[in-house]
Amino acid sequence: MGLGVAGVPLRELGLVLLVAASLTYLTTGVVRAVVVSSGHMAEIRERDVHNVPKPRLGGVAMFSGFLGAVFLADQLPALTRGFQPVTPEMSAVTWGAFVIVIVGVIDDLLELDAFTKLAGQILAGLVMSLLGLTWSVIYIPFGGGTTLVLDPIASTVVTVLLTVTLINAINFVDGLDGLAAGLGGIAGLSILMFSLTVLHDQGGMVSAYPPAIIAAALVGICAGILPHNFEPARIFMGDTGAMLIGLLLAAGSTSASGKIDMSLFGAVDVLALMSPLIVVVAAVFVPMLDLIMAVVRRVRAGKSPFSADKMHLHHRLLRMGHTHRRVVLVLYSWVSVVAFGAVAFSIVPPLIAIAFIVVSAVVAAIFTLRRQRELQPEANTDAITR
Structure with a gap:
């Protein structure tokens, strides 16, 4: 079977991650060449921080990497239990990803209006939910602890709302080279670590395989x-890639929900019992905070919550004195801490x-403040030229 420690298929999941990375890296060069030759370059908008037109549609290469990784996982004996007929979740996330990629490609090429894009995001969430990937169980620690089992309608609504929220959170934060990809990778790695913990504790429980496979492919x-997207980027992932990351985060966290056996933990282990929910909230805390701040800011100004501006967290950090690359690293550090x-x-x-959280938070804070002071003169000039 090729299983690793205590029923955990570490080698197989590592291979899935490697294939996803390799295919994405290789096909990105092909996609870039096609886009450049066709002339579909990203126009420079007022809120952008780059000043040279660059190709979009890097998300197409990411989707090809995801499909290749999923196909490989289905062929590996140690991972086939994560697929049909055992569980429909991998088929559900694949079709949901296909829908969101189609919406993203159209948007990157034709600039869809906000409501059409939102309808496409809802459709992707519905497809994923109706095909069998739903948020079915939520643990509530209050009042002695209660496990809330959602009915089909409630689970569909919760899943769609979560999917649309995470898609837009990642899409909103995709404003600097390498930022969305890095945050998505960090969040995916945290979900993968949680899934491996569940697999280890429960001896290779079948239902823990889909979130592990999804997270490995996402990372x-x-x-x-x-390598193509970090500053200075040679290609943008576009809305196609950003929305794909958001959907896969939603799929991974939804699949991980309810997979932990509460009988393995004592009554005081509330955080462990709530791990599926806490992990996903923590993993996307920074982009979600940015999304909430943006919506409140725009609504208070009498604007549409979907309107664009230059007040995102990364824009603020640029104005505080960080360079483009340092802003990305600062946000990486804080997302990693949480x-x-x-x-x-x-x-x-x-x-x-x-103790880990306190120490890592202090290190991240020192890194943030020190770089701000050191780079203030240079960064101010950089911000003006952008």
């Missing part, structure tokens, strides 16, 4: 696009997890 495609800090509660004792 792979993000790693594969980064995401891996949440995962730590399901891996190590609470005191160790808290």
Whole structure:
């Protein structure tokens, strides 16, 4: 079977990640050549920080990497239990990803209006939910602890709302070279770590395979696009790639929901019991915070919540004195603190997890403030020229 430690197929999941990264990296060059030759370059908008037209549609290469990784996983004996007829979840996420990629490609080429794009996002969430990937169980720690089992309608609504929210959170934060891919990779890695923990604790439970496969593929495609997309980017992932990352994050966290056996934990282990929900919230905390701030800011100004501006977190960090690349690294550091800090509660004792969060947060804060002071003169000039 090729299983790793205690029923965990580490080698197979590693191979899935590697194939996703390799295919994405290789096909990105092909996509870039096709886009450049066809002349479909990204126009420079007022809110952009780049000043040279560059090709979009890097998300198409990411989708090819995802499809290749999923196909490989289905062929590996140690991972086939994550597919039909055992579970429909991998088929559901694949078709949902196909829908969101179609919407993204059309948007990258033709600039869809906000409501049409939103309708496409809802459709992708519905497809994923109706085909069998839904958020079915939520643990509520209050009042002695309650496991809330959602009925089909409620689970569909929750799944679609989560999917649309995460898609837009990643799409909103995709404003600097390599930012969305890095945040998606970090979030995916945190979900993968949680899934591996569940697989280890429960001896290879079948239902824990889909989130592990989804997360491994997500980490792979993000790693594969980064060499092309990190500052200075040679190609943008476009809305196609950003929305694909958001959908896969929603799929991975939805698949991980309800997969933890509460009988394995004591009554005091509330954080461990809530790990599926906490991990995904923590993993996308920074982009979600940016999304909420943007919506509130625009509504208060009497504008559409979907209108664009230059007040996102990365724009603010640029104005604070960081260079383009440093802003991305700063956001990487804070997302890592929150995401891996949440995962730590399901891996190590609470005191160790808290210590890890405190120490890593201090390090991230020092890195953020030190770079701001050191780069202030240079970054101010850079911000003006952008």
